[in-house]
Amino acid sequence: MGTLRIHFDAEDLTRVTLADEPDPLWEMIFTRFRFRDRVRSLTFRPWFEEVREPARTAGMRRGAHVLDVLVPAGPYFPDFLTPYEGLRGLDSGLAALLRTPKRRLAAELRLLARHRTLPRWVRPIAEGNALALEHLGAALRDYHETAIAPFRELVGAAVDADRACRTRALLRGGVEGLFAGFAPLMRWSPPVLETEYVVDQDLVLGGRGLRLVPSYFCQRAPLTLADPELPPVLIYPIEQRHRWRPAVNRRAGLDALMGANRSAVLHALGRSATTTQLARMLGISATAASRHATALREAGLVDTRRDGNAVLHTLTRLGTALLQGSLPQGSTGGPAGADRHGGTENGGTENGGL
Structure with missing residues (x-):
């Protein structure tokens, strides 16, 4: 296991931002990782059981196959699958994906081919064939509509809760308070933010700042892009406690x-x-x-x-006690409780079909 080290300068610290919502293209990739988990987290089992219903599997099949080829278990998958524009929603993300320059498509898929043998249908994509890219976009859209869109309310509530905690940490302690709140997932040793990673990697921001993006389906460790020249983003897993459904x-x-x-x-x-x-x-x-x-x-x-x-x-404590079905201790008032390239994400044996 390696370490990702993100290097900040003074300007970078003024340009740290927190995304409002998960990136739908990243979320699709993370769902494929969840299908490969050897041991599935209890918090994902309700989602997994629903998407495995026969009525849903047909809509997922084509996109699942595409993602499993282009995002295999291993240390790398192409950055063009997760363009920065995905932060503005699925339509913007897919439109940006389809506009990927041919040279970049070829270079990134060539790099992927070093890690695994690619089927013939990938070659037209690498060549920037418009029809092949349209089919890719359609497959991803169908997958999203089946595997993610029906769970928008569940995902949105969990991510909103996590973001509220991060925002309060930022308001109370500034950027250093925000980073400190990510422990033990990440470690802030000014001016470097560190996290476990599949390889040793350094990301020098150089005044570009960093976009932090919460993810419902990401687990264990954050991920970033393979190409350090692209706009810096760090996709991080929300806290597990926010994913639980009420009894x-x-x-x-x-x-x-x-x-x-x-x-x-x-x-x-x-x-x-x-x-x-x-x-x-x-x-x-x-x-x-x-x-x-x-x-x-x-x-x-x-x-x-x-x-x-x-x-x-x-x-309040009373509200928490009522919600949890237990008597409050003490006062009844007051606030409650005043891979990328990623082996950590992408490892494991696929055992879930689809």
């Missing part, structure tokens, strides 16, 4: 106690959220989200405070 039987009991809508708000606030994030997670208006949060605050279940231009809602 179904407890949720039903709270629904009966306080009504389905307010119960849903309480469960969503198991992960701190702003009013806007809460509305997005539950598919309700911001006004309705604010109204429900106010009612829960008046009942002593939620603490609300202004966070810049937003209003952040956090469960």
Whole structure:
């Protein structure tokens, strides 16, 4: 196991940004890694069981085959599969992928061929054949619509919760506080951010800054691009605790106690959220989200405070106890709990089909 070392200068520290959402192209790649895990995490099993339903597998099959060829187990996969534009959504990412210059396609697929034997259908892609690239884009879109899009609410809620924690760390301690909050996943030894990696690699930012991108399906270790000349990004796994779903039987009991809508708000606030994030997670208006949060605050279940231009809602100890089905200790009020190239991601034997 090696180490990724990301070198910052003073300008880089002023240009660290945190993405609002996962990158859909990276997420597709990570789902293939999850299919290859020898031991599957309990938090991914509900997703895995749903995507393995016969009605879904047909839509995934072509994209799964493409990804398993272009993103094999090993130390490398092509950067053109994860263009920076993917941070603006699937459409932008796929459009950028299809615009990849022929020279770059050829170079990156040549490098991939050093690590594995490629089938014949890859050659037209390497040559920049427009039809082959369109088929590639269509296969990836179909895969996304089956394997990721149906879980948008689940993924969005978990990522929003993680991002809220990262944002609070940034507000309290600046960039150093943000980096310190990633321990033990990453280690901040100014001016270098380190993490375990499949190979020893140094990424010198040189004033370009760094885009941190949360991922639901990434696990164990962050990943970055193979080419250090591309815009720097670091895709990191969200904390495992944010991926857990609430227990179904407890949720039903709270629904009966306080009504389905307010119960849903309480469960969503198991992960701190702003009013806007809460509305997005539950598919309700911001006004309705604010109204429900106010009612829960008046009942002593939620603490609300202004966070810049937003209003952040956090469960109190009493709210946490109610959500978890246990009696609170002490006070009933107050905030709760005041590969790339990656072998770590990409290793393992594929045992899941698809």
